[in-house]
Amino acid sequence: MTDDAIQLRSVxxxxxxxxxxxxxxxxxxxxFPKGTFTAVMGPSGSGKSTLLQCAAGLDRxxxxxxxxxxxxxxxxxxxxxxxxxxxxIGFVFQAFxxxxxxTAEQNVALPLxxxxxxxxxxxxxxxxxxxxxxxxxxxxxxxMSGGQQQRVALARALITxxxxxFGDEPTGALDSQTSRDVLVLLRGMVDREGQTIIxxxxxxxxxxxxxxxxxxxxxxxxxxxxxxxxxxxxxxxxKLEAVPC
Ligand code: ADP
Numbered sequence: 034m035t036d037d038a039i040q041l042r043s044v045x046x047x048x049x050x051x052x053x054x055x056x057x058x059x060x061x062x063x064x065f066p067k068g069t070f071t072a073v074m075g076p077s078g079s080g081k082s083t084l085l086q087c088a089a090g091l092d093r094x095x096x097x098x099x100x101x102x103x104x105x106x107x108x109x110x111x112x113x114x115x116x117x118x119x120x121x122i123g124f125v126f127q128a129f130x131x132x133x134x135x136t137a138e139q140n141v142a143l144p145l146x147x148x149x150x151x152x153x154x155x156x157x158x159x160x161x162x163x164x165x166x167x168x169x170x171x172x173x174x175x176x177m178s179g180g181q182q183q184r185v186a187l188a189r190a191l192i193t194x195x196x197x198x199f200g201d202e203p204t205g206a207l208d209s210q211t212s213r214d215v216l217v218l219l220r221g222m223v224d225r226e227g228q229t230i231i232x233x234x235x236x237x238x239x240x241x242x243x244x245x246x247x248x249x250x251x252x253x254x255x256x257x258x259x260x261x262x263x264x265x266x267x268x269x270x271x272k273l274e275a276v277p278c
Contacts, residue, residue, distance in 0.1 A: 044097035072240035075249030123190030180211035200232035
């Protein structure tokens, strides 16, 4: 038995045909324990997005295994994979991806509607209150600041009570104070609700909110930092980026 929310075993992802193929991930084995916050960092092109896409079931590895709560993703049909993603995985992106014509509460309710469920009003309100936006349920994205929009996106990611929330540079479009607010919120979800979060970021300050930083270089795990501060993370990144290709 494992207590990992997500487990990757020898995951390889190649793009292109054999003559000109790129190995974006090379035999990556990683566990993401339940109730922990992991940041994934590495130089540009090191495989961060590919790792996130494979771990979240948005892309299929060329070989290897990915399990979410014990379910082997690589054995699922596309339809079943989509259903599993909707039910068990939440996403937060740099660009928020809210629908502009919908209010905050309608945006938050969307994943339940997509799953064919009637969204209970109380639950939608609760999700908005969790991110400090209980008073702004009827606003549309254009009437909100970037930080508020990202908090709506977070409430939307949490409405299905997912086993894991994936963030792809979730603070990339925010100023430093607003980023901090969103990161404190993410940290609180891990500490108070036992949520599991996996976040790709370039920002050592953002990564310092995580329990663990996984470092990727050339599609391989190069090491990890546990409970590191922003300065140590930045120093390690500078070293990694200085490695000649
Ligand atoms: P990162 O997110 O760290 O910048 P990526 O996962 O996007 O890295 O990319 C890893 C490697 O895989 C890079 O060399 C990139 O060019 C290549 N790659 C990523 N996606 C594709 C694709 N769809 N087709 C071909 N090559 C790709």
